Amino acid sequence: MRPLSIDPDIRKASTLPADFYTDPVYYERTKEAIFSTFWHYVGDEQDIAAAGNTWPFTLLPDCMDEPLLITRNKQGHWFAMSNVCTHRGNILVEKPGHVRMLTCRYHGRCFSLEGKFKSMPAFKEAVDFPRPEDDLPQISLAQWLGLHFVSLNPAVPWSTIVSPIEDRVSFLALDTLQFIPEESKTFSVKANWALYCDNYLEGLHIPFVHPALNAAIDFNAYEYHQFPYTNLQVGEADEGQPAFELPDGHPDFGRSIYAYYFWVFPNLMFNFYPWGLSLNLVLPKGVDQCQIIFRTYRFADASIDRSVHAIDETELEDEAVVELVQRGIRSRLYHQGRFSPTMEPNVHHFHSLLAHFINQSVG
Ligand code: FES
Ligand SMILES: [Fe+2]
Missing domain, CATH: 3.90.380.10 (Naphthalene 1,2-dioxygenase Alpha Subunit; Chain A, domain 1)
Known part of the structure; x- marks a missing residue:
């Protein structure tokens, strides 16, 4: 893949090469370089809240295909996290609803609504367990105009984007x-x-x-x-x-x-x-x-x-x-x-x- 070069002087610059729009190599690279590090609209607060305290969704279906989850705890605070169980990778929450805690239906691992590991059957003998990696990875969540936005790993804060x-x-x-x-x-x-x-x-x-x-x-x-x-x-x-x-x-x-x-x-x-x-x-x-x-x-x-x-x-x-x-x-x-x-x-x-x-x- 060739590096891309856009002259900062618009009077001299050429547009992106045509293969940026046609070559799957650039398309794949865009997923990690750009879509993973910028912000995405995911839904309206009103709809997410009406669905209960857990709201699973897929970030950019057919592109990123990243399973994510928005939750709201008892205090009314919102969280956004991975919707993949940290045991063997099952999709944790399959539909929106109201639950007391997040329970994986594959082998019963439980997490709090904030995504913290709570319990797991048959793991008493496991050494150095649980570790922080057993919690669900958190991602960034922003609210603006009653809309929810998430970013896996934001290159810039949402406030910089919207100010x-x-x-x-x-x-x-x-x-x-x-x-x-x-x-x-x-x-x-x-x-x-x-x-x-x-x-x-x-x-x-x-x-x-x-x-x-x-x-x-x-x-x-x-x-x-x-x-x-x-x-x-x-x-x-x-x-x-x-x-x-x-x-x-x-x-x-x-x-x-x-x-x-x-x-x-x-x-x-x-x-x-x-x-x-x-x-x-x-x-x-x-x-x-x-x-x-x-x-x-x-x-x-x-x-x-x-x-x-x-x-x-x-x-x-x-x-x-x-x-x-x-x-x-x-x-x-x-x-x-x-x-x-x-x-x-x-x-x-x-x-x-x-x-x-x-x-x-x-x-
Ligand atoms: S994959 Fe979730 S408990 Fe095993
Ligand atoms: Fe137009």
Whole structure:
């Protein structure tokens, strides 16, 4: 596997080589170098709490396939840990529910709700037992906007990831966001997950690919901002289009903002609109396949509707072009491209982060 190199000067830089999106070696490397060390949305606190005090799930099914468990103890504290029994590796909890302690149904090893080893039949003679390794390995858990996020081994704290988002949108009634299942959708896309992200990260294609969106925003006022592991696109509304009511002192006060599109490395998107939040997850399902989950959350007092932003129409237009690109980059005659210095700085940011973490993991 060749190291990846992205020139820090976008004017000189080339994009990632095509084989990043097609070669299973890069895809496999991404699992350990990036997906293991960054943050993943796993569910809403409300749903997890309603299911009882234990909530098993698989992190990135068909990609990481990591069995994990969220629990809540008697004091109401949340924990996230491995869902694999430390004896011989059985899956410990098979379904959500309410239990007094975690009991493996293979040979009866018991753990507290905090994941501490409690008891095990037929181990009295075992020497130097139990050891700390007999507890369930703990992982990092963060809560934000009533959503749960986990990381196996975080390269950066969750607070570093979200502080630039909070700086911009804390004026919104974030604590009133309510999940709207009938406006939430899942899409399958025949493309590498990173290719879907590349497309999300630039507005250069808007006039060519999204006629409805292009009519609603002012293309010339489109803006890009980069933070360490997050970036932002600001869409300015054309006259007569819905826009945020920004408070005095907000960095964009006086402007008519259509949407804030925040991307969190590597595969999470928080799109804020005047009616609420569209949370997008890009789930890798193989080197040339991904699944996109759109979860819609509405502010309690929202007066306009999600449909005004033509989100689903825009999504289908994006998917069609991203699938064409996946076919294109397999060509023997295509190797890599260049960035628009003004319209693709967030793609450059993404490629720089991918290259950095992939190279670091190679050593
Ligand atoms: S694998 Fe869990 S007790 Fe044996
Ligand atoms: Fe698009």
